[in-house]
Amino acid sequence: MADEDARREDGPLAIVCGGGTLPLTVADAVARSGRRVVLFPLRGSADPVAVARYPHHWLGLPQAGRLRRLARKEGCRDVVLIGSLVRPAIRQFRFDWLTLRLLPRIIRLYRGGDDHLLSGVAEVFGEHGFRLLGAHEVAPEILAREGPLGGHRPSPRDQADIARGLALIVAAGPFDVGQAVVIANNHVLAIEAAEGTDRMLDRIAELRRDGRINLPEGVGVLVKAPKPGQDRRVDLPSIGPQTVDRAARAGLAGLAVMAGGTIVAEPDRVVRDADRAGLFVVGVRDEASA
């Protein structure tokens, strides 16, 4: 219901775009649904070629005032934040007055951990007359559905690894960490923290090469799910073709993502690449966190 309401909302949708292909996947889905989109690409993160397909205004980070002014001018009330963020060095920060005014609060929020920060940001948007929406609310088709996405299926051993991975994500949740883990043969090979999923997978590949992980190819699963209690409007986990590529190079058997709680960017390419590499990609439901 919430999804349909969001789509029917008057006025164009403002999409603040970070890096990766995800922001444009969302923009395309929203545009297809008949709603106008205005992009606010973040300098240093967003792809200039891709954003040129839509009306757009570049933002420096953290130009809150510029965003507020231009979004109002475009008639946008709803805002979506999506894509990866390249954090600039402080000296490259482009402050404006609103940002400076919000700064003490943002710093306070920042010290509370990611979850805190993100719900705090949502609150700030609300106070300035905007409504922060999750990408999945304006484009529900980007979320993983239950069941296999390609031609390959997890084995019973993979399924046991998936269950263990989901349980670990739940256990690590209160620490605001571990949206992704790699489990192989019941062993935890990696838990994601500040490094992000891509680097974590690259680490597995490296540890295999060095003989620190001594497993045959095709053993191990990347499990990705939102942390319990995570604010899904601003921080849904996602996978894309690069995740499949890195998982293949890490010698894994496949990827398991929480159905309804993980974004799949470029699903057609994900399926094609996974099928070719022999990896399964499966959307799972977790009873423990349901």
Next chain:
Amino acid sequence: MADEDARREDGPLAIVCGGGTLPLTVADAVARSGRRVVLFPLRGSADPVAVARYPHHWLGLPQAGRLRRLARKEGCRDVVLIGSLVRPAIRQFRFDWLTLRLLPRIIRLYRGGDDHLLSGVAEVFGEHGFRLLGAHEVAPEILAREGPLGGHRPSPRDQADIARGLALIVAAGPFDVGQAVVIANNHVLAIEAAEGTDRMLDRIAELRRDGRINLPEGVGVLVKAPKPGQDRRVDLPSIGPQTVDRAARAGLAGLAVMAGGTIVAEPDRVVRDADRAGLFVVGVRDEASA
């Protein structure tokens, strides 16, 4: 009491030595206590120069039969396993008959996770007339004591990070993972899994360089503690001079280790290096897991 019993035990002590300086630290401590030691250095892991100071017999991995035969011949009943392990490729394995006989069981144990494996190994030693002891049982002075080890002290913020780190290690314990974590300003920057502490610290240094971790120098703590329920005979966490060095390059404020549950290799050098680098090293007690 158990420690004193172990020291009074008749016969020399067999020390199966992996890499690092820890095996010789233990050997020296035991020799100082008046007990004879016989080293069984593991080929490819142990340091040939260092082990030459004691009677020794090289072992290929996993030559269980050779170890049993030579340890018996030397009159050793007590065995300590200590040091890091460079896992050889399977084609370099040096099997003997006892190893082959034990293999199906070892493989079964291996699939149960590290804790399982290690208690299983202790059991196997027992069945063959040996007693597997923890390094801390034969040389209790190698364990970290409560309180600061050098001249620097954790700040209140560091103490909050330490408490969070210890709690995370407890939460991750049932998954047989996370003997070490890095917490900074209440954020979990890294959880150790298959990569080990050294590589985890190197990752923090790299993420700082790349701007993915955006914190001033001197913020963040490496917290290291045994997992709850861990078999301390075979897998006590340890720190040494290289840990201090890597923590300094990772820009951390200091190291906190579980007092009575973590080995400090070369404590004099650890203190000297930490003092010079401006890092604290502190032994802490955890109420949650006490």
